Amino acid sequence: MAREATRNRKIAFTAFAWLVGLTLFFPILWTILTSFKTEGEAIATPPSLLFFEWSLENYFEVQRRSNYLRHAMNSVVISLGSTGLGLLVAIPAAWAMAFSPGKHTKDILMWxxxxxxxxxxxxxxPIYLICQSLGLLDSRIALVAVLMMMNLPIIVWMLYTYFKEIPGEILEAARMDGASLGKEIVYVLTPMAVPGIASTLLLNIILAWNEAFWTLNLTSSQAAPLTAFIASYSSPEGLFWAKLSAASTLAIAPILVMGWFSQxxxxxxxTFGAVK
Amino acid sequence: MATLQTQTAARFMMAPAVVMLLVWMIVPLGMTLYFSFLRYNLLMPGMEVFTGFGNYEFFLTDPAFFVALGNTLLLVGGTLLATVVGGTFLAILLDQPFWGRGIVRLLVIAPFFVMPTVSALVWKNMLMHPVNGLFAWIARGLGFEPVDWLATLPLFSITVIVAWGWLPFATLIILTALQSLDREQKEAAEMDGAGPVSIFFHITLPHLARALTAVTLIETIFLLSVFAEILVTTGGGPGIASTNLPYLIYIQALLQYDVGSASAGGVVAIILANIVAVFLIRMIGKNLEA
Amino acid sequence: MGAITLEKVTKEFSGVKVIPGVDLEIAHGEFVVFVGPSGCGKSTLLRLIAGLEDVSSGTIRIDGVDATGLAPARRSLAMVFQSYALYPHMSVYKNIAFPLKMAGMPEADIKAKVEAAARTLNLTDYLDRRPGQLSGGQRQRVAIGRAIVREPEAFLFDEPLSNLDAALRVNMRLEISELHQSLKTTMIYVTHDQVEAMTMADKIVVLHAGRIEQVGSPLELYRNPANVFVAGFIGSPKMNLIEGAPAAKYNARTIGVRPEHIQLSTESGEWAGVVGVAEHLGSDTFLHVQVEGIGQVTARISGELNIHHGDRVWLTPPPERIHRFDGEGTAI
Known part of the structure; x- marks a missing residue:
């Protein structure tokens, strides 16, 4: 009796949860499907769900018409660049705050x-005018710098919470064992911190990749990453849904995969470590 | 805690991050504050004059400001309501045993990773479009007149789009908190004769309070500066029906080149965000001590 | 060769004197135990010797050489931490080899040394495992292994057994004692457990609020505690400390008598009382007696005893076993 009730309950939950999950995922699924349609099929009524002529034409078309790869490259450079530079600055800072906290460490973190x-x-x-006077409008350098500064606090915080979990005694043991500061970092700290650094890297690439304020306001064409490039499809003459879908699918696919890994x-x- | 040598090293290691952030904060902030007291238009270079609180007066008495402020609050409030309630519901659902939990979880969190411009355009064109959109087709199928969502209900539509993106965030955090709930606590309550409903209200909900506060505060910070979704869907319109504060400032700044009043608006936005930030920082600070 | 001297060593943490000033001589080959309640400064003292903390003033000499300003690694000391502090990403082999690698020893010598240490510590079968796959006792042995391969002048142990369960603790206690017998190296061992101190030490240093209360061999401390604190801390069950009229009878502010020295009678004696709780351990019986005019007195009687809750008994402290203390708590 009881087992059957549990089973029925589980079946009901399975059906319901999948329904909810697929509903929320639907816009993404729909985008992916539309990217394989022709422009005609994309706006057809009634819409065709799966039974249409699948074609990769849109993907080639997007690249031919607007040099998609350049914008994708911009996104890669900007997100990797800003995150990489951010880590370079943040790792020593977070290390110091986690393992050699002073009186003001907490205040600095909060600040x-x-x-x-x-x-x-x-x-x-001010940022716009500074970039303008330095001739950095529509340049990757400006975006790398701005996004790095935007995400630096998150990077420091994430690393700090990860480093905090490495017991101080282990580093002391290394010191007793004769490791110099450099060796301590290379042989002990880094291997233990790698998982934390990796997830920090991942999350911040995602954040930088999807950033859509500075990328829209500081670029026009040359340095425009995918966020800005896709925004150009909002103009009325750019209503090519199948191509929009193809461009969108390419823009979100890598990040979706990374996101799933870093959930x-x-x-x-x-949450800055407030919820773990 | 440590020796003098390591402490000196620590200071040197912290310096770059601290100095960079300090510059990043002080320079633009100072400039914004300075500009906000100038009559300064990029179309009329060299004509900058000090105007005192003129820009603030201009910005704050502009009827558009109140509309934008109202829109900002509605957008933040609506999204919060939808994501917190929906997120709690989804988190509880995902916490139940069912087949394919891992996959459903992935499906649910996916929207968070979609860049704002993509989600806005996909919703605008393929779902909400009054002629060819999926919603219009469904409406017609059910015998209703299709709604031109972004023209007639612009703010609501944008709220839906934004909420779709933030729902996974709320869900994930609440789910994490839910799973950290001590099973023994629930079992003790069951032994004490509490039913599922009273367990939810007396054990689960208080346990979630912290996560819910975190979700609310963090989302608020981000939602106060929603921009891309408005830019690519309605452009703030029709009229200024879906213009929020950041978008209004953007119009002043990069469309009308009015640096002065855009900066005054920026100062207002900073003050608004700080009201929320104070609570958030206090909460995280408490956590840091524990 | 492993002699350590502390001269007027003090330590302040942001204005608070944790160690107000300690002088101590540790001879080569001695097994010294720092014991005291939590917060007494025993771990801090150990960390000062290790060099993990800077002294605020005073001098630390190792083998007569001033080591006060030396980096931890250059003091030729090895430490075993409370949490073992094993490197979780390295195999047992690499953990033990780490200090040798840091010292730049050739790979072949490292291998020989690690394998020798593993044999001594029964770790040979586990050399390829990660610390996460080991039991608490095995981790403890890896930590010791990492310490002994360096052949240090002295070993420092910071509450190494406190994370182990009771049975294992007794085993490890023996192993560490045996290790000391065979290596004959100086060992400094910090614990809050006076049983560990009594069983392992050549010399016990009792610490209280950053001060040394008494230094001596286990039996010296047991027989002649210098003050009330040491009297109460050393010995289990705790010494009965009695103030007031019964103490005044012996011309003292406080008198102390160990539970195992009290003589029991069911007919007559110096102090009459009623048994509250009787703990029957088989080998011993602990009686917690409510004595009229004194309060609770604990007596430890050898063997099995047919006395239970509510029984009326008489307790007599043998005069030669009574410890007398003055108003300052110092032994008279």
């Missing part, structure tokens, strides 16, 4: 966090 709370729009004008770290990173 760093508060810079993240600054709304981007509040400093739009655990996501919670921790975005």
């Amino acid at each position: 760093m966090l508060s810079t993240k709370m600054l709304p981007a729009v509040g400093v739009l004008m 655990k770290q996501l919670v921790r990173g975005l």
Whole structure:
């Protein structure tokens, strides 16, 4: 009796949960499907779900018409560049704060966090004008720098919470064992910190890849990453849904995969360790 | 905690990050503040004059400001309501035993990783389009007149789009908190004769309080600066019906080149965000001590 | 050769004097135990010797050489941590080999040494495992292995057994004692457990609030505690400390008598009382007696005893076994 009730319950939950899950995922699924249709089929009524002539034409077309690869490359450079540079600055800082905390470490951490709370729009004008006067509008350099600064507090915080979990006694043991500071970092700290660094890297690439304020406001064509490139499809003459879908699918696919891998770290990173 | 040598090293290691962030904060902030007291238009270079609170007066008495402020609050509030309630529901659902939990979980969190411009355009064109969109087709199939979502209900439509993207975030955090709930606590409550409903309200919900607060505060910070979704869907319109504060400032700044009043608006936005930030930082700070 | 001297060593943490000033001589080959309640500064003292903390003032000499300013690694000391502090990403072999690798020893010598240590510690079968796959006792042995391969002048142990269960703790205690017998190297061992201190030490250092209360061999401390604190800390069950009229009778502010020295009678004696709780351990019986005019007194009687809750008994402290303390708590 009881077992059967549990089983029925499980079947009901399975059906319901899948329904909810597929509904939420539907816009993405629909985008992916549409990217394989022709423009005609894309706007056809009634819409065709699976039974249409599958074609990769849109993907080639997107590249032919607007040099998709350049924008994809911009996205790669900007997200990897800003995250990489951010890590370079943040790893020593987080290391110091986690293992050699001083009186003001906590205040510094909270202050760093508060810079993240600054709304981007509040400093739009100065950043725009600075970039303009340096001739950096529509350049990758400007975006790498700006996004690095935007994400630096998150990077420091994430690394800090990961480093905090490495017991201090282990580093002391290394010191007793004769490891110099450099060797301590190479042989002990880094291998233990790699998982944390990797998930920090992953989450921040995602955040930088999807950033859509500075990328829209500081680029026009040359340095436009995918966020800005896709936005150009909003103009009325750009209503090519199948091509939009193809471009969108390419833009979200890699990040979706990375995101699925980093779902655990996501919670921790975005709540600054408040929820683990 | 440690020796003098390591502490000196620590200072040197922290310096680059601290200095960079300090510059990043002070320079633009100072410039925004400075510009906000100038009459400064990029179309009329060299004509900058000090105007005191003129820009603030201009910005704050502009009827568009109140509309934008209202829109900002509605957008934040609506999205919060949808994501917190929906997220709690989804988290509880995903916490139940069923077949394919891992896959459903992936499906649910996927929207969070879709870049704002993509999600906005996909919703605008392929779902909400009044002629060829999927919703229009469904409406017609059911015998209703299709709704031109973004023209007649612009703010609501944008809220839906934004909420779709943030629902996974709320779900994931609440789910994490839910799974950290001590089973023994629930079992003790069951032994004490509590039913599922009273367990939810007396054990689960208080346990989630912290996660819910975190979700609310963090989402608020991000939602106060929703921009791309508006830019690519309605462009703030029709009229200013879906213009929020960041978008209004963007119009002042990069469309009208009015640096002065855009900066005044920026200062207002910063103050608004800080009200939320104070609570968030306090909460995280408490956590840091524990 | 492993002699350590502390001269007027002090340590402050942000203005708070944790160690107000300690002088101590540790001879070569001695097994010294720092014992005291938590927060007494025993771990801090150990870390000062290790060089993991800087002293605020004073001098630390190792083999007569001033080591006060030396980096931890250059003091030729090895430490076993409370949490074992094994490197989780390295195999047991690599953990033990790590200090040798840091010292730049050739690979072949490292291998020989690690394997020798593994044989001594029964770790040969586990050399390829990661610490996460080992039991608590095995991890403890890896930590010791990592310490002994360096052939240090002295070993420092920071509460190494506190994470083990009771049975294992007794085993490891013996192993460490045996290790000391065979290596004959100086060992400094920190614990809050006075049983560990009594069973392992050549010399016990009792610490309280950063001060040394008494230094001596286990039996010296047991027989002649220098003050009330040491009297109460050393010995189990705790010494009965009695103030007031019964103490005044012996011209002291406080008198102390160990539970095992109290003589029991069911007919007559110096102190009359009623048994509250009787703990029958088989080998011993602990009686917690409510004595009229004194309060609770614990007596430890050898063997099995047919006395239970509510029985009326008489306790007599043998005069030669009574410890007398003055108003400052110092032994008279």
